Amino acid sequence: MGRILSIDYGKKRTGLAVTDPLKIIANGLVTIPTSELDNYLKQYIAREQVEQIVIGRPTRLNGQPSENLARVEQFVNRWRKTVPSIPIDYFDERFTSVIAHQAILAGGVKKKMRREDKGLVDEISATIILQDYMRSKGL
Numbered sequence: 001m002g003r004i005l006s007i008d009y010g011k012k013r014t015g016l017a018v019t020d021p022l023k024i025i026a027n028g029l030v031t032i033p034t035s036e037l038d039n040y041l042k043q044y045i046a047r048e049q050v051e052q053i054v055i056g057r058p059t060r061l062n063g064q065p066s067e068n069l070a071r072v073e074q075f076v077n078r079w080r081k082t083v084p085s086i087p088i089d090y091f092d093e094r095f096t097s098v099i100a101h102q103a104i105l106a107g108g109v110k111k112k113m114r115r116e117d118k119g120l121v122d123e124i125s126a127t128i129i130l131q132d133y134m135r136s137k138g139l
Contacts, residue, residue, distance in 0.1 A: 002051025005044075006130035008093065008122050009055055009072045010034060015122030017130045021049070023139050026130040028123040037075070038082070050086055053079070054133045056093030056125070091133045093125070 001021045008015035014037050016029040032040050044050070055076060058066040076088055 002049040004052045004054060004130065004134070005029075005041075005050050006091075006126045006133065007037075007053065007055040008126040008129060009037075009058075009068070009075060010122060011068060011071060013122050015124070015126035016040075017123065017126035018048075018050075019130065019134070019139075023134065026127050026134060028127045031122045038078070041079075042083075045083065045086065053086055053088040054091050054130060055088060056129045057090035058093055089133075091129055091136075093129050 001023070003021055004019045004023060006017040006026070008017075012034060013031050014034045015031045017026055018029045019026055029044075030040075055072060058068040058072060060066050076090075079088055
């Protein structure tokens with residue numbers, strides 16, 4: 001059985017999350033510089049069986065595309081040509097950053113740590129996208 005991998009794609013940093021092989025639990029994986037995303041994914045997929053990728057679709061509250069959508073679509077198009085055997089789906093990512101910030105605060109992460117680890121929000125956002133996707137699919 002393969003994993004589902006989730007991507008919270010950003011201009012500078014990208015958060016990743018992944019399920020266990022049985023697709024029961026979503027866990028944060030890593031936040032990496034977006035410029036390193038393609039290489040990281042290729043290496044990860046060489047080590048782990050990934051059967052599906054879910055990427056956050058950035059939209060505004062009114063449903064209109066955000067400025068990041070063009071970059072996300074470029075990545076998706078490039079990915080589909082590079083690794084066509086692993087499907088990639090969009091999933092609404094509205095409010096994931098807000099929810100991630102709230103989770104960090106509720107978890108008691110100190111202000112200094114929040115300032116130093118800006119990638120934490122991206123990784124948690126990817127995890128939220130993955131959890132919501134799994135819930136929508138009845139997993």
